[in-house]
Structure formats: structure tokens, C-alpha cells
Amino acid sequence: MIESIRVKNFRRHKDLRLEFDEKFNLIHGRNNAGKSTIFYAIEYCLFGSVLGFKKISQLASFKSKDIGVEIIFKVKNGDQYKLQRMHKITGKSRSAKGGYTLKQFQNDSESYILSSDFGDPEEKLSLKIKEIIGITKRFFETGLHFQQGSISEILVGSKKLDIVFGITAATTLAEVFRARALEFKKEAKNIETLKMTFKQSKKDKKEQVEKQHTQEKKHHELQTDIKIKEKHLMSFKSFKNSVENISKYVESFNKVTKTRDDIKIREEMVSKEIQESIQKYGNKSELSSKLEAISKEGQQITEKISTLDIKTETFQSTFRDIEREKGDIEGILTRREETKDKPMCEYCGASIDPKKIVKEVKSLKEKLNTLDSMIKDTEVKENETKKQIEEMREKEKESDALLTTFKTQLERFSELETKREEFKKELEMVEKGVAIEKENLIKNFISTRENIKEEISKMEKDEFANSLTQVVEKMEVKEKDLTLENIVKVRDELNELIISKISKLTTTIDHLSSRQKEIKDSINEMKDKILELDKQIAFISKEISYLQKKELLSKLYKDYQNIFTDIQSIIRKNASNILSEEILDIHQTLSSDDEFEKISIDSDDYSLSIVPKGMDIGESYPAAIYEGGGHRLILGLAYKIALGKLIGSPPFLLIDEPTEFMDTRNRGNLLSNISSISEQTQVLLVTHQDIDKINCEKKIELEK
């Protein structure tokens, strides 16, 4: 029930507030007082529009810029609500933009239920009103609001009642579900083909996965094989290192042996030289004695030479004396020759007897000859002495040379002896080195042999292992019997065998690796293919799933289509039956005359047919052509009220001038009988006739 209404700028009401009784309310006033407007305001407030008014601005007061209605109403369970709606009108076109707010009263306070301010759409309010009051807009228009002059129009029925009852909704839904079911069924028709493709793809994937596993197994086997072979290769490389170690030891041994031999050779050469020197010069003491003797002899020669030198000097002195004397005589002779014509004393100038001179010259010439002879003798003697000196000098030279030779030889002798001693010491040390190197070599040889033997024991017993064993057997020689030659021979055999094996293994590993790479490539190709298939499967799967859902929905919608088709019939049948019964009952209540035997509703167009009392039950009239406007009006009212009752007890009935065209008696009866309806439903009645005679709970007069 509506408890109160407040309208602002709504048609002719600038600001009006009305309170209603929960039963029968009469709204009266002169023409154009705005009585019907109250009902429009209720419709506007509840649904946001009013039937017959295309624009909100048509509802607004002249030149007003806003419009608003607020109603407070109570629902069957006692809850109280306040619904406010307003529009702002702007521009020359007076376009309206508005909103609503629905609040609920709880413990003297208000709480928001819905509001356009919070983004709640109109739909929500409409569904809320349907929930709390049980009415839709269409139902309000048809079953609650009885508009002036149109009450009896309902008698011819209305296709819009299909909308009121929900038949149109059921029909629409059945049709929409049918269309969607067909659409989805059409979409899903490829599902079987897709399933086949899916299965084939899965099968292909399974095959690829199996192939991949086989290849991976092969790859793994190859990997293991390669690892084993690489391990072998490492072992053989290690053997090779061992063999190379032997070589190093052999080399080292050879080197030290060579050093020893070199020292021996040199020592031998020194010994030989010493021996030859002994043979040639005697031993060291003999050589020293000889040296002493030669030295002595040398001194004697030197002394002789000194003596001869003195002698020579004496001869030369004599020679000089003779030469001087000879010179003197020759001078005298020259002067005597020069003065032979007139000889005189050289000191006093006195003349000398020429005969004396001749005698003197003769004597001088004889002396001169004697001197010449003396010179010759002296020269001979001097030459002899010189010869002797030369001979001595030669001897001296020979003696010096011999002395030098002996001295040198003696030094060399000492040097050689020292060298020989050094060589001996060196040889001693080198011999020790040779022994150590030999020991190392043998140790290494034995250690290598043992290592190889150990490796052989771990090795696969193949041809190579056999060959290796044979070589190792050769290494099984007593330590004392091991010779360098043996060692080198075995080493060379081992080396050859191992290098050959390493080469074969390297080739095999390369081959296996190449094969492994091929398999890896093929696995990768398979993986790519599987990935591709997975993508394909995922896509098809998604597509199938999508289509399966569509198929499912198609079936579901087909069911819903059938349900809503059935619902149409159910509603139509129920509505016709209920209405037929209710209209007869209500008509009997409203009318003072018990006129009709039966009232029925055509379930197709909802037109009303009547069977007046006294007529055969099979002879029915369309109510719309039943005689008398008043009768038709009461029938129409009964029809309308029955419609309202379709929702049980309607929250209110808004009846606008129901008594038009009625005679005084019927009008009185009708108004009186309407008040009996208000026992169950709030009635808001608008009229301006017989105001005083109407027995109602509240009379509201609107002034113009």
C-alpha cells in the first residue's frame, strides 16, 4: 500500500504531499484539479515513465526545470520503503535526465537499497519492485491503474495481456533458445570430424613418442658406448704417457750413460797422453832431472857466450888501436908526401934531411904493413870468436827451446794428471747417476707393467687386450735380466700397440659421435614434430571442448525452448481459467444485479464472453457488445480487478472515474461495492460524483 506521495512540478502540482489510508481513499475535486495526475505520478515514480506520455517533459509543470515524485509504501511483509525519482529538464528540446533512489526504513532510519547515483540501472529497480510488490509496469498499466474512459476497453481483450501474463516473455525465450540451439547445433556439426582428427593426431603423437623413445634409447646406448670407449681412450693415453715415461727414463739413462762414456773417453785420452809423454820424456821425476840438467847446461853456454863476448870486445879494442895507429902513420905518410920536396919539422918548421925522411917513410910503411897484418890477424880471430859465439848462441837457443819444451811438458803432465783425477772423480759420480737412472728406469718399467696389467684385468677380453697381455708378458723379466735393449724393444712394441689402439679408438669414437649426433638431430626433429602435434592436439581439443559445450548448450537450449513453449500454454490456460472465475465473482460483488450465468475468457485474445441468466449455457455473447455502457463498465472493472488479483492480493488499485456513464442507482451500488474490495486491497479512487455518498476511510480534495 502507498502510505504517502509527494509530487513536485508534476503537471499542475507545484508541490503536493498526500497521505493515504490503507483501505479506501477518495480523491476528489473539480475538473483539472489534478486528480488523475496523482496516479500518473505513482506510475512515474515506480517505473520512470507513464503510458501515453512519450517524453518526461510532458509530465513537468510549465517551464519547470525539474520534476520529482516520492512515494512511501509498505509491502505485504510490513517492510516500509521510500522511492524517490526526479528528472532535470534542460535545453530548448526539454530533454530529461534523471535518476531514482530506493530506501528501506529500518528502526527509524533509512538505508539505501538501490540508487542510480550508485550506478544501479533502471532494470534493477524494476526487478526489485517486482520482487517486493509483485508488479511489473505492464501489469500496473493493465491490472492496477484503471484509466478514465478506458475501463471497458479491456472487454475486447488485448494482445498486450500476453505480455502482462508473461506469455510473450515465454514465447520470446522459447524462440531465442530455439534460435541459439539451432545455431550451436550447426556450429557443433563438425565435432565428429574433429574428434577423428584429434584421435589421429594423438595416434601420430604416440607413434612419434615411441620412435623418440627408441631413438633416445639408442642415443643413450651410444652415449654409454662412447663413454666406455672414451674411458678406454683415457686409459690408453695414460698407457701412452707411461710408455713415454719409460722413454724419458730411457733417454735420461742414455744421457747419463753417454756422459759417463764421454768422461771415460776423455779420461782415456788423458791417460794415453800421459803415457805418451812418459814414453817421450820419461816420468815426471825424470823430466824434472832433465829439466835441471838442461838448465845447467844453458847457464854454462851463457857464461861461455859472455866470455866470448868479452874476447870479441878485446879484439875490437885492439882493432881500434891498430886502426888509430894506422891512421896516424897514414897521416904522417900523407904529410911526408906533401912535404917531400921540402921536408921540415912539423913542430918547429926546421928542415929535415930528405933521406931521413925517406928512411922514416920506409919505416912507417913497413909498420903500416905490420899493422895491416895485425888487423888481418885480429879480424880472423874476431871472426873465429864471433863464430864461436854464434855457435854458442845456437846451443843456447836449443837449450832454451828444450827447456821450454820440458817445462811445458811438465806443466802439461801435471795438468793431465789433475784432469785424470778429476775425470776419475767425475766418472765415479756419473757411475752413481747411471746406477740411479737405471734403477729409476727399471722401477718405472715395472710400475708401468703393473699398471697395464691392472688395466688389462679391468679390460674387455678382446684382441687388443690379448696383444697387450702378450707385450706385458715380455715385460715379465727378472730385474737383473732387464737390459736397456729389452726395455726399449718392449717400449716400442707397447707404443706401437697403444698408438694403433688410440687411433682406432679415436676413429671409433668419432664415428659413434657422428652417429649419435645424427640420432640427436632426428630426436630433435621428432620433438619438434611432437610439439607441433601437441599444439595441434591442444587446438583441436580446445575446439572440440568448445563445440562439445556448444552441443551441450544446444541440447540444453532445446530443453529450455520446450519448457518455455510449455510455460506459454500453462500460463495461458491458468490465466484464462482464473480470470473467468474471478471476473464472475467480482462482477457479482460490484453489480447489484446477478446478471450472468457464466463468464468466460478466450485464451487466444483474452476477449470476454458472457452468458446472461436465462440463456442456454452454450449461447455466449461477446461482452464488448453487451447492451448498456454501465454494464460494460462494471464488467470492465471486474475484469481489471480480476487481473489485479492474478498476483494474489494487489498492493493497491488506482481507479479513475469508474462511474462515468452510469445511472445514479448503479453508481451508488458500484461505489459502495468498491469499498468492499478495499477490505483486501488499498483503493485510490478518483471521482467528482456523489462524493458525499461514498463511504470511505479518507477523502482527499484537490483544489484547482
Next chain:
Amino acid sequence: MGVNLEISEILNKFKLNEREKSNLARLFDFTNYLLDNESNLTKTLNLVKKAREQLIERIQELFEGNLMEQEDSLELEIEEDVK
């Protein structure tokens, strides 16, 4: 609507689960809401294209959205077939 025309009551006559009943009732009310608005109707009282699209959108929300978003259990059935 009265007891005999109440959609939730009518839907009880059909073999539907509670969720379906609730969704179909909501859809029915929404359809009525669309039909209540004169601007949504053609001259022959059918829904205009825009309103019909709104209705389909609501059907999608109520019945298709969840189903389409569900993880696929259907694939497993096919996979079983393949095995």
C-alpha cells in the same frame, strides 16, 4: 503473479536443478522487463533487435559464461578413447 502464474512455481513442474530454475526465473523477469518498455517492442509486440541482443547477452551471462570458462574435462574422455 499469483500462485498459478508465478514463474518460479511454474518452473517447479519441470525437471530442473535449483540453479537452472533460479536462472530461468531471472531470465524470465528480465524478458518481462524488456517487454514492459514500449520502446523495446516492434509493432507486432516482438522485441526490437537491440533488446533482443540484450536478452541474448543475459542468456550468455547466465548459461554460457561459466560453462565456456570451465576447464575442459571433456578432452579426457577423448583421450581415454585414444588409449
